[in-house]
Amino acid sequence: MATSYALMIQPVDGDADRADFADTFASVDPAAPALSVGELSTQRGDGIFESIGVVDGHPQEVDAHLDRLAHSARICDLPAPNLAQWRAAIAAVAAHAPAGESVIKLILSRGIEHGPTPTAWVTLAPAADFTAVRERGIRVVTLDRGYDSTVPARAPWLLLGAKTLSYAVNMAALREAHRRGADDAIFVTTDGFVLEAPTASLVLRRGDRFTTPAPTGGILHGTTQLSMFAYLQECGYETGYEQILTESLASVDAAWLVSSVRLAAPITAIDGTSLPTDAAFTADLNAYLLSPRD
Amino acid sequence: MATSYALMIQPVDGDADRADFADTFASVDPAAPALSVGELSTQRGDGIFESIGVVDGHPQEVDAHLDRLAHSARICDLPAPNLAQWRAAIAAVAAHAPAGESVIKLILSRGIEHGPTPTAWVTLAPAADFTAVRERGIRVVTLDRGYDSTVPARAPWLLLGAKTLSYAVNMAALREAHRRGADDAIFVTTDGFVLEAPTASLVLRRGDRFTTPAPTGGILHGTTQLSMFAYLQECGYETGYEQILTESLASVDAAWLVSSVRLAAPITAIDGTSLPTDAAFTADLNAYLLSPRD
Structure with missing residues (x-):
């Protein structure tokens, strides 16, 4: 949009x-x-971003997004963002949001080449209508991310835990998923562990226990996954961060890709193997994710 | 600049x-x-680029840069660039170049989000003065690129052979090199092979034989390296593309990082181990690289 x-x-x-x-x-x-044209965001994808869901004018999970923006800035050696300033900018932009679902993007670029300061901006756009996807679900394929699980900790210059503007690979992975007849992808390591989706986190269910891959440097800490875990804990479920084997995906009781705008999309198949889904449970979960949350 | x-x-x-x-x-x-602000180059580093050296108004190695632009477009599922149009644009921009060294950048972005076509532009800027660097040389460190040598062929969605705008990792690797007291970096695979520098190709000398890592999908085919090999062949030297072991770097007779604007920078040390240099040879090489070439 x-x-x-x-x-x-x-x-x-x-x-x-400042006041x-x-x-x-x-x-x-x-x-x-x-x-x-001198913008380093555009010349080199050199900057960081966040996408915030907005429901009826209320920006969701702002604290978690700002925490992650600051985290990404540290990894990328960008000046620390003034979070009060960003919070004020989000509020100023959210004031223009219509009823229904929108998306606010925060972009912090390293700035103009050879310029003195970063450049930064915030945008508002209508969200696509994901109502049907949240009900019908998505088919996903696993895609090799090319590195093993020990790489993120030993090679921080690969920026694997930062949400950078260098998203060409994430977009290429989505195109590859579409080529394979799927809707989305799950990145996996070369040594057999699950990471994340190109633009979402993965949450798995086994009985009354819900898990997501531990954000150990190789993946982003999902803001919507954090909200989902808070909801699950309120409901009395167990939640946990784990190293998850790719080969264990086929035997879960349910799985979702969760992200700030599409929210919880139930996975109906992984690499062609069908997964069980629970329509009522997912509907309740998305109703929670659509309620105002800070 | x-x-x-x-x-x-x-x-x-x-x-x-078209005429x-x-x-x-x-x-x-x-x-x-x-x-x-809707530009996908800026939001996601979603596009490709080339940097062309310009000497006294003459853009160097235009054919090789255009070939690589088309190659990158294929890998990234971008519409095939019209090379005659890009060639005309390069000429139009080069006409504004002053005497001395400049750089022309070609940028092809996937376009405005949800827009109908790619966006594209060409810029001209003065080159930094690399005279001293070409004589004095550079200290480099090897940095793990996080994948093994089999990954590029089996995971094309990682776009490892494309010159994409998603260059945040390349820039982070240069910052890491500077932190380690070096001027530049050489990426290596987890299984012990040499790749390329973040913004340059590596050429090694042993006796009268010069080699560079084979551009097998994991690295870019260096346009300046192609010119250097043409020069070396004219001089009667042997040249070759090889799989090069990282552990063999310390025993070469000489090494250079070569790129379109800095040209041939002799490497004086790798990971703290000094390398021999040959000032007269490097001066002749850079004189060749500064001569008008198509």
Whole structure:
């Protein structure tokens, strides 16, 4: 969906304490040129981002997204974002959201090449209608991510735990999934462990226990997965972070890809093997994920 | 250096046969906004690029760069670029180059999100002065690229042979090299083979034989390395593409990182172990690389 509102941000120091940031924001026409060709985001995917779900004007899980933005900035040697400034920008943009579901994107770029500061902006766009996908579910395939489970810890320059703008591989993995007749992909390591989807986290169910791959540096800590675990704990279920073997996927009782905008999409098949689904349970879960949460 | 000239391109079909493309070009102020926030290059590093050296207004190795642009487009499922159009754009931009060394960048982005076509542009900027680096040389460190040598062929969705805009890891590797007191890095596989530098190719010398890692899908085929091999063959030397063991690096007679703008930078040390250099040989080589070549 086309961007409906965009706010450029003049980043202030991470620890600057200000009552108001309005003078650091400038709204721009989202269809008009707003970025110069010297932007390092565009030349090298050199920056970080977050996508925040918005329901009826309420931006969801803002704290978790801001925590992850700060985490990504550390991994990428970017100046620490001023989280109060970003929180104010999110509120300013969310004020323009219509009823229904939208998506707010935060982008922090290393800036103009040879320029003095990062550039930053926040956009608002209508969300695609995922109602049917949340009910009907998705077929996924596993795709080799090319590295083994020991790599993220020993090679931090691969930025595997950061949500960078260098998402060409994530997009290529989705195209490969579509080529194989599936809707989405699950990345796996060369030594047989499950990672994450290109734009979502994976949650598995066995009986009353729900697990997700541990965010040990190789994957992002999913903001929606965090919300889902909070919900499951409220419901009395057990949750846990684990190293999950790829070969164990076929025998789970249910599985979901969860993300900020599509929310919980039940997986109906992995690599052509059908998985059980529970329509009522998933509907309750998505109703929770659509309720206002901070 | 700041961009001095920028030309937006309206891409035409790859096989369109036209005498003139001038009506598909529009020069823009390189310091002013030219790209919208919906650009997928900026949101996801979703596109490809080339950097072409320009000497006294002459763009170097244009054919090799255009071949690689087309190769990257195929890997990334982008529409085939019309090479005659890109060649015309390069000429139009090169006409604005001053005497001395410049760099022309070609960028082909997947376009505006949900938009109908790719977006494309070409920029011109002064090159940094690499005279001293070409003489004094560079210290490099080897950095684990996280995958083994079998991965590129079996996981094409990792886009390892494409020159994509998703260069955050390449930039992070350079920062890691600087942290270790070096000037540049050489990526190596987990099973002990040499790949390439984050923004350059590696050429090794043993006696009268020069080798570079084979571009087997995991690395780019270096345009400047191709020129260097042509020069070496003219001089009567032997050249070859090989699988090169990381452990063999310490015993070479000389080594260079070669790239389109810095040209041949002699390596003075790898991981702290000094390498021999040959100042006269490197000077002759760089004189050749600075001469007009098509």
